[in-house]
Amino acid sequence: MQTQGPTMFSYYLNLALRSLRRTPVLTALMVLAIGLGIGASMTMLTVLHVMTDDPMPGRSGHLYTPHLDPLPIRFKAIDIAGDPASNLTWPDAMALLQAHRAPRQAAMAGGELLVRPQRTGARPFHADGRYATADFFPMFGVPFERGHGWSAADDAARARVAVLSDSFSRQLLGSVDTVGKTVRLGDHDFQVIGVTSDWQPSPMFYVDASAKRYSDGDLFFIPLSTAVDLKLDVNGNFSGWAKDHAATRMVSPTTSWLQFWVRLDTPAQVAGYRQFLVDYSAQQKALGRFQRPPTNARLYGLMDWLAHENLVPSDVRLQLWLALGFLLVCMINIVALLLAKFLRRSDEIGVRRALGARRRDIFLQLGVESAAIGVAGGVLGLLIAQLGLWSIRRRPDDYAHLAQMNLPMLFGTLALAVVASLLAGLLPAWRACSVAPALQLKTQ
Amino acid sequence: MQLLPILSTLRHHKLTAALLMLQVALTCAIVCNVVFMVANRVQQVSLRTGLVESELSMVTVEGITKGENPQVRHATDLVALRAIPGVQAVVAVDSLPLSHNESSYGTCDSQRSFNQAMAVYSMAGIVGCVNTTVYSGSQGELAALGLKLVAGRDFRSGEYLPAKRGWVFAGVPSAIISRALAARLYPGRGALGQSLYMGNHPPMRIVGVVDTLLRPRLHTPGTNQLSVLVPSLPGDNTVIYVLRSAPADRGRVLKAAVATLSRLDPDRLIPAKGTRTYAQLRRGYFQRDTTMIGLLIASALGLLFVTALGIAGLANFWVQQRTRSIGIRRAVGATRGDILRYFQAENFLIVSAGVVLGVLLAVGLNLLLMRYYELPRLPLWYLPVGALASWVLGQLSVLSPALRASRVPPVVATRSA
Numbered sequence A: 001m002q003t004q005g006p007t008m009f010s011y012y013l014n015l016a017l018r019s020l021r022r023t024p025v026l027t028a029l030m031v032l033a034i035g036l037g038i039g040a041s042m043t044m045l046t047v048l049h050v051m052t053d054d055p056m057p058g059r060s061g062h063l064y065t066p067h068l069d070p071l072p073i074r075f076k077a078i079d080i081a082g083d084p085a086s087n088l089t090w091p092d093a094m095a096l097l098q099a100h101r102a103p104r105q106a107a108m109a110g111g112e113l114l115v116r117p118q119r120t121g122a123r124p125f126h127a128d129g130r131y132a133t134a135d136f137f138p139m140f141g142v143p144f145e146r147g148h149g150w151s152a153a154d155d156a157a158r159a160r161v162a163v164l165s166d167s168f169s170r171q172l173l174g175s176v177d178t179v180g181k182t183v184r185l186g187d188h189d190f191q192v193i194g195v196t197s198d199w200q201p202s203p204m205f206y207v208d209a210s211a212k213r214y215s216d217g218d219l220f221f222i223p224l225s226t227a228v229d230l231k232l233d234v235n236g237n238f239s240g241w242a243k244d245h246a247a248t249r250m251v252s253p254t255t256s257w258l259q260f261w262v263r264l265d266t267p268a269q270v271a272g273y274r275q276f277l278v279d280y281s282a283q284q285k286a287l288g289r290f291q292r293p294p295t296n297a298r299l300y301g302l303m304d305w306l307a308h309e310n311l312v313p314s315d316v317r318l319q320l321w322l323a324l325g326f327l328l329v330c331m332i333n334i335v336a337l338l339l340a341k342f343l344r345r346s347d348e349i350g351v352r353r354a355l356g357a358r359r360r361d362i363f364l365q366l367g368v369e370s371a372a373i374g375v376a377g378g379v380l381g382l383l384i385a386q387l388g389l390w391s392i393r394r395r396p397d398d399y400a401h402l403a404q405m406n407l408p409m410l411f412g413t414l415a416l417a418v419v420a421s422l423l424a425g426l427l428p429a430w431r432a433c434s435v436a437p438a439l440q441l442k443t444q
Numbered sequence B: 001m002q003l004l005p006i007l008s009t010l011r012h013h014k015l016t017a018a019l020l021m022l023q024v025a026l027t028c029a030i031v032c033n034v035v036f037m038v039a040n041r042v043q044q045v046s047l048r049t050g051l052v053e054s055e056l057s058m059v060t061v062e063g064i065t066k067g068e069n070p071q072v073r074h075a076t077d078l079v080a081l082r083a084i085p086g087v088q089a090v091v092a093v094d095s096l097p098l099s100h101n102e103s104s105y106g107t108c109d110s111q112r113s114f115n116q117a118m119a120v121y122s123m124a125g126i127v128g129c130v131n132t133t134v135y136s137g138s139q140g141e142l143a144a145l146g147l148k149l150v151a152g153r154d155f156r157s158g159e160y161l162p163a164k165r166g167w168v169f170a171g172v173p174s175a176i177i178s179r180a181l182a183a184r185l186y187p188g189r190g191a192l193g194q195s196l197y198m199g200n201h202p203p204m205r206i207v208g209v210v211d212t213l214l215r216p217r218l219h220t221p222g223t224n225q226l227s228v229l230v231p232s233l234p235g236d237n238t239v240i241y242v243l244r245s246a247p248a249d250r251g252r253v254l255k256a257a258v259a260t261l262s263r264l265d266p267d268r269l270i271p272a273k274g275t276r277t278y279a280q281l282r283r284g285y286f287q288r289d290t291t292m293i294g295l296l297i298a299s300a301l302g303l304l305f306v307t308a309l310g311i312a313g314l315a316n317f318w319v320q321q322r323t324r325s326i327g328i329r330r331a332v333g334a335t336r337g338d339i340l341r342y343f344q345a346e347n348f349l350i351v352s353a354g355v356v357l358g359v360l361l362a363v364g365l366n367l368l369l370m371r372y373y374e375l376p377r378l379p380l381w382y383l384p385v386g387a388l389a390s391w392v393l394g395q396l397s398v399l400s401p402a403l404r405a406s407r408v409p410p411v412v413a414t415r416s417a
Helices: A006-022 A024-051 A090-099 A136-140 A152-157 A166-173 A224-230 A267-286 A302-309 A314-344 A346-354 A359-393 A407-433 A437-442 B004-012 B014-045 B070-082 B111-119 B141-145 B179-185 B247-264 B278-285 B287-321 B323-331 B336-373 B382-406 B410-414
Strands: A063-067 A104-115 A125-132 A144-147 A161-165 A182-185 A188-196 A220-223 A255-263 A298-301 B056-063 B087-093 B104-108 B129-136 B149-152 B174-178 B195-198 B204-210 B227-230 B238-245 B275-277
Touching (some): A006 A359, A024 A359, A024 A407, A024 B287, A090 A255, A136 A255, A152 A224, A346 A407, B056 B070, B070 B087, B070 B238, B104 B111, B141 B238, B278 B287, B287 B336
Parallel strands (some): B129 B227
Antiparallel strands (some): A063 A255, B056 B275, B087 B238, B149 B204, B174 B227
């Protein structure tokens, strides 16, 4: 093993670079091929990575969303309208809330209100926010700059209070020191009781399926009961399965529009909550409200729910497959070229073998040559991936701004390129080092 | 040309030849499917809406004054917009083809099928019922948008009714439908004069059929044209004013329209993204498809490029490796043409093997794409075209190394290696 030291490595590197320089066109071709394949693949892998990232590291393992199936037996969903059972009705959400079977639970819905800034010359605009119940803030760990969220008593009293985001508070009132001030949202006045730091999980896991998951966070928060009381505008799907009037659809037992999340800390709590959902459904079925089997009730973990919602557009997945297919063809190309190249040096290898080099030495030497191509290809791939991500950031989609490469992905790119080129060099190197020394010398 | 010597040489390079074959096969399979996807997307992107797209511009306006009568407001706005120089026609509509904003209704050809559908709250699987888009608009919509009537007549002024807030249309007496919907609901019966059942309204009489009218959102090729026009004045606070002008006037007309509307009532929202020409709206709608087309074409070209370079690189190697034996063959009487044809035939053999495998892979890949990406079936004629393209690609890439080989002089045979 004394020959495996750093001197031998630098000798192999020297041999490799010399060999690569001898066939510059071929080397350039291989580097280009691996650079293109790696660059395209890493661009798409980065996009996929940021889109399927954990929105709440540390918390996501304890967050669950319950789903009931209150639809009539004969109901057939139109696929373009989405599944009405993916949200809860007001009576069901209130029942789950009051049952209090989890340490924390909150019902919520998206809201859109017209805001008329006090400053002269500023035009009115629509602001997106959230109607929620009290546990929303502690359950999701929303950070506060000033003040605090509201209490269950505020929920019960339908208090006219609001929590603003940092940027919204500045935009409307000129500072973050706005606790105690009054703000006019839509046609009503609300008292500001808290200001959150700008807080935006990505993806926004708790929003309705029709909302954008990767765009801006909530600008304001208002108690859900207050929103229902004042019939504030909801920004999301109302799906009904019986006759409903616009005036009463918010509290209708046959219109779903609310999202619901719970925090469950132990497996026993999770199992208990699952059972509770089935029991609740059975009870509702006995009352004649539900028609479908109580076991249709579901409890999804946060990451399971995101997987179920399938947030990655099919175009993005298709682009990833295309990039990987491209990488595969590039690798096969390199295997063939390296094979031809290494075999052509059979005479040189034969001489080295006859002079005492072991198979392992030859293998290592050729491996170093493949890895050198991989490193060069990886650097090129990195540049191409940056170009690719830049072009993705220019797309009009809501996920576009997320297309940034972080440090792990950067090293991953280089590693993938070296691994790919080593894999591509494996077969050719093995074939070349099995050359018999004597035979090779004889043909000279 | 004798194939036997080629085959025996290839046997010495089994692995390399197999790899090259595999590369050709994968390239052939992927490129066939990529070209097919490009063709599909191009077809999608070039769908006709039925409008005179190049002459239309839109301003979206949202009224925020409480208790305002939207129809009165729209009528006032329309009069002012019509006065802008260069404007040939203006209408207020609730939605437009490719505008994303869709009001869809279950629509049936008879009371019976409508009742059946209502019983299950769904149109799915009910014969005589389909889900359609409903467009409402002020008087003169057909002319302003440039929709082409193929049967019947336009709405009469007495037929228009104001829609209530939150509803797309009122209980109007008549409707105009697209030719595709006519064929779907009343096959072989002639749609004019038939009754259309929709929502909780009395049936509407079909008074006209327009040639083409695309929906605000595309679904499947069979349902993209299922749309209904009703003589109902939009009743929501948000409305789209469509202005028709000469294409060259669009920019100026848009600016003038926004200025006019702001002057009439400064207290309303005119979002910048809702103020644009129809061409811009169309480009925005298909942005993802055009991006995808670009990516697909780029990757297909990349694959062909890499494969061509691979073939050429390998052929180059083989020529260098066999310089001596080529010299010997030349010395014993082979012509330049023989050597050229030898390498061409060798390439033909490898590419042919790749094409056979590639055609199978192409079909397999298409089946996968059909399953996961709702792609239609690959037309069979793509396969021979793909094979032909592979052969041409192979022959072009091998040409230069083969020519080099054919120029090896016989004297090389006498030199030592």
